Amino acid sequence: MAMVSTVFINPFSQEAKELVKASGDLDRIMEEDARLLNIIEYTRGQRLDDDSRIPGSLWEFAIKRIEWYLEKKGYQRYQPGYYRFLFNPQIAEFDVITFYVLAQAIGAKFNPNSRESRIFMESEAEIVKERLLRIESRERERVISKILREMLDSETPHWTQLEKLLENRRIKLTELILKDGEVILDKSATGRTQQVINAIREKIIPALIVQETQEYLYKVHEMAAKIEPHPILTRLAEKIRERISREFFIPKKTGARTIKASKLDFDAFPPCIKNTIKGVRAGNRNDAIVLLLTGFLSYARLYPSVFKDRKPHKVSDFDPTLNITLNEILPMIYEAADNCEPPLFQDDPQEKLNITAKLGFGLHETPSLENEGETKWYTPMSCEKIKIHLPVVCKPDSLCEKIQNPLTYYNRKRWQKKRKNEGGDKDIPRGNTRR
Amino acid sequence: MRGVIRIFQEATPEDRKKYYTREWKPEKIPAFIRENIHLREFGFDHTGQGPNDRYRFFRDEKLLKKFLRYRAPYAAYSSVALYDKPWKREGWISSELVFDVDAKDIPVRPCGCDNVCEECLDQAKEIVAMIIDTLRDDLGLQEIHVVYSGRGYHIRVLDPTILRLDSEVRGQILRYVMGGDVPRLLYTGLDGRMRSLDHFMAPLGYPRVFTERSRYIILHLSGDEKIEDITRQTMNKIMEYRDLIESDKWGEFKGVIGPRVYDRLIGSVAKLNLQLVDAKVTVDLKRILRLPSSLHSKVSMICTYVKDLESFDPLEDAVPDFVKEGS
Numbered sequence: 108m109a110m111v112s113t114v115f116i117n118p119f120s121q122e123a124k125e126l127v128k129a130s131g132d133l134d135r136i137m138e139e140d141a142r143l144l145n146i147i148e149y150t151r152g153q154r155l156d157d158d159s160r161i162p163g164s165l166w167e168f169a170i171k172r173i174e175w176y177l178e179k180k181g182y183q184r185y186q187p188g189y190y191r192f193l194f195n196p197q198i199a200e201f202d203v204i205t206f207y208v209l210a211q212a213i214g215a216k217f218n219p220n221s222r223e224s225r226i227f228m229e230s231e232a233e234i235v236k237e238r239l240l241r242i243e244s245r246e247r248e249r250v251i252s253k254i255l256r257e258m259l260d261s262e263t264p265h266w267t268q269l270e271k272l273l274e275n276r277r278i279k280l281t282e283l284i285l286k287d288g289e290v291i292l293d294k295s296a297t298g299r300t301q302q303v304i305n306a307i308r309e310k311i312i313p314a315l316i317v318q319e320t321q322e323y324l325y326k327v328h329e330m331a332a333k334i335e336p337h338p339i340l341t342r343l344a345e346k347i348r349e350r351i352s353r354e355f356f357i358p359k360k361t362g363a364r365t366i367k368a369s370k371l372d373f374d375a376f377p378p379c380i381k382n383t384i385k386g387v388r389a390g391n392r393n394d395a396i397v398l399l400l401t402g403f404l405s406y407a408r409l410y411p412s413v414f415k416d417r418k419p420h421k422v423s424d425f426d427p428t429l430n431i432t433l434n435e436i437l438p439m440i441y442e443a444a445d446n447c448e449p450p451l452f453q454d455d456p457q458e459k460l461n462i463t464a465k466l467g468f469g470l471h472e473t474p475s476l477e478n479e480g481e482t483k484w485y486t487p488m489s490c491e492k493i494k495i496h497l498p499v500v501c502k503p504d505s506l507c508e509k510i511q512n513p514l515t516y517y518n519r520k521r522w523q524k525k526r527k528n529e530g531g532d533k534d535i536p537r538g539n540t541r542r
Numbered sequence: 543m544r545g546v547i548r549i550f551q552e553a554t555p556e557d558r559k560k561y562y563t564r565e566w567k568p569e570k571i572p573a574f575i576r577e578n579i580h581l582r583e584f585g586f587d588h589t590g591q592g593p594n595d596r597y598r599f600f601r602d603e604k605l606l607k608k609f610l611r612y613r614a615p616y617a618a619y620s621s622v623a624l625y626d627k628p629w630k631r632e633g634w635i636s637s638e639l640v641f642d643v644d645a646k647d648i649p650v651r652p653c654g655c656d657n658v659c660e661e662c663l664d665q666a667k668e669i670v671a672m673i674i675d676t677l678r679d680d681l682g683l684q685e686i687h688v689v690y691s692g693r694g695y696h697i698r699v700l701d702p703t704i705l706r707l708d709s710e711v712r713g714q715i716l717r718y719v720m721g722g723d724v725p726r727l728l729y730t731g732l733d734g735r736m737r738s739l740d741h742f743m744a745p746l747g748y749p750r751v752f753t754e755r756s757r758y759i760i761l762h763l764s765g766d767e768k769i770e771d772i773t774r775q776t777m778n779k780i781m782e783y784r785d786l787i788e789s790d791k792w793g794e795f796k797g798v799i800g801p802r803v804y805d806r807l808i809g810s811v812a813k814l815n816l817q818l819v820d821a822k823v824t825v826d827l828k829r830i831l832r833l834p835s836s837l838h839s840k841v842s843m844i845c846t847y848v849k850d851l852e853s854f855d856p857l858e859d860a861v862p863d864f865v866k867e868g869s
């Protein structure tokens with residue numbers, strides 16, 4: 108396999124900076140570049156059936172770079188075949204110029220703490236991780252060693268050189284191996300120890316690059332306060348903002364049939380959920396709480412229209428302070444866990460971590476924003492799966508026939524109840540037969 | 543019996559006066575404080591109710607001396623931080639990195655006494671020695687000073703590399719040095735699969751620190767402690783088999799008590815590890831600490847700079863004259 112240039116991973120290397128300095132001026136980034144197109148065309152596995160998905164200019168490349176991340180996070184529409192070129196090392200030169208164009212556009216127009224900056228940094232971390240992963244392992248080790256020397260002057264830097272990473276929690280001190288003040292990141296160990304160190308090496312590279320990216324954004328932002336940025340950067344920033352907010356756009360409720368998040372309505376819960384809350388016996392207990400109830404309650408409370416909107420989200424998109432999650436949703440889940448026989452956490456305390464993970468916050472005792480995204484927010488189990496894995500809780504009633512998921516049951520039932528209440532003749536008691 | 547009778551008893555206002563006029567000398571303040579008295583905030587407790595008299599500032603040691611002789615405070619403190627304007631706590635320059643080991647608050651105390659005694663003071667000393675080893679060997683720090691506080695020890699690090707670190711990074715140092723996180727040693731095996739390694743299988747860096755601290759905790763359990771997530775039965779089992787840990791057979795120990803119980807145990811032990819010190823002190827950049835050379839009136843002992851930890855004996859070296867004379 109060919110040697111991979113570190114420029115492909117590290118936009119802050121001397122080589123990368125020189126490449127960028129030598130590149131053409133910003134006015135030309137919208138021009139079509141035949142060399143770029145050529146590389147994309149010859150990238151293995153690249154889908155070429157839709158011209159609009161292939162960037163012909165640096166401008167388009169910049170947008171695709173962000174789009175890749177947005178779509179990857181929103182796994183439903185993600186079609187990796189259109190983005191293969193991002194992982195072709197031959198693209199390195201174009202990629203690094205694009206990186207700087209993006210960083211300058213975003214840094215000039217948005218605050219370094221803005222959503223746009225955050226997404227740009229996250230996307231950079233993700234690109235770096237994925238690129239590293241795709242390099243064959245011996246070559247990968249060589250590239251990592253080289254980048255460590257580029258960024259830290261050594262493969263055994265003093266731990267205080269990582270101060271900014273620690274300060275921003277991009278890495279924890281307890282994840283590192285220290286000796287005499289040095290962080291051991293080189294290849295001098297043997298066996299499993301070296302494999303553990305290799306894992307640290309792989310983790311620290313994206314952390315370092317994101318840290319540098321953030322500092323670069325700050326620098327650009329400061330500059331932009333003094334010198335008017337190039338108009339093309341302003342335009343690009345605007346375009347990126349548009350693209351990102353499209354991803355986060357939550358349709359406004361229109362008409363009576365839209366599904367809106369609000370306090371949980373116990374009465375509208377389907378039988379399986381009511382049964383789970385009452386408590387489940389040992390055999391089905393863990394799955395009922397961790398897989399069924401956690402997904403159901405969190406989506407029912409925060410994002411009941413998930414199957415209709417089909418847009419993946421994070422819990423914090425609806426509950427930015429996690430107030431609802433910590434004070435409404437989790438207490439209900441924990442209570443149900445306590446109702447089990449024997450109480451769930453008594454013999455399986457680690458299930459707390461699994462619950463946190465299913466909410467999208469990684470394997471931690473409780474959800475916290477800094478860990479969000481380590482895992483995915485699991486959507487509620489379908490009736491089909493419940494019938495297979497948790498038959499004891501599924502006691503279908505007549506509404507169950509019309510739906511395939513307990514969450515849909517909940518939404519329908521709430522809508523029915525609402526219609527009934529708005530129906531006017533509220534005083535007239537209705538029999539159960541009326542539906 | 544080394545005058546033990548009057549130690550650990552409260553000093554009277556007369557004792558205090560005696561101490562500050564006859565015994566106390568500015569030379570007893572360690573050099574790292576003496577040379578920048580004018581940059582530190584001082585605080586005093588005059589009544590025994592806590593250091594309510596704060597934001598004190600002394601241009602030089604003569605003024606401090608005057609104040610101490612005249613007021614003979616119940617307790618005296620100075621900041622771990624240096625400031626341009628210490629009287630306002632403004633213009634922060636730097637802060638020492640501090641670890642506070644209080645014998646009374648050690649979570650595992652076989653002595654079981656209700657204040658402090660020779661045994662738990664010794665324990666505190668052992669813990670201090672472990673912490674210093676890690677600060678030196680792992681973090682590569684120098685300029686580490688130890689002060690006997692009256693009921694335990696303060697470790698005060700003045701290594702230039704740490705003086706300006708923020709609270710977050712200090713918190714991370716704390717977790718490293720104390721063994722506050724269960725190590726997660728993930729790696730990709732040769733077959734490309736993710737695997738994990740137990741902390742005791744990696745005797746280097748942080749995993750080793752964690753193993754050492756955990757070992758300390760487990761070997762000092764009395765068996766009566768209530769530990770989160772650990773049942774009575776499990777506790778009995780731990781006590782029965784902890785010899786295995788003493789002889790470093792962690793794998794065997796894990797096998798005997800069961801891997802799931804083991805995971806729960808070390809999760810709880812990690813929390814206890816952190817309680818070997820007062821975590822709040824380490825992350826607080828503006829903390830005031832008992833002034834070395836001052837009198838700890840509650841127990842009638844002198845807060846003393848420790849020149850040599852190994853030979854230091856608080857019941858010998860931190861006892862004021864008025865106690866020695868009185869016994």
Ligand code: SF4
Nearest residue numbers: 377379490501502507
């Ligand atoms: S059909 Fe669906 S909603 Fe009804 S009980 Fe079964 S799983 Fe629950």
Ligand SMILES: [Zn+2]
Nearest residue numbers: 653655659662
């Ligand atoms: Zn004791």
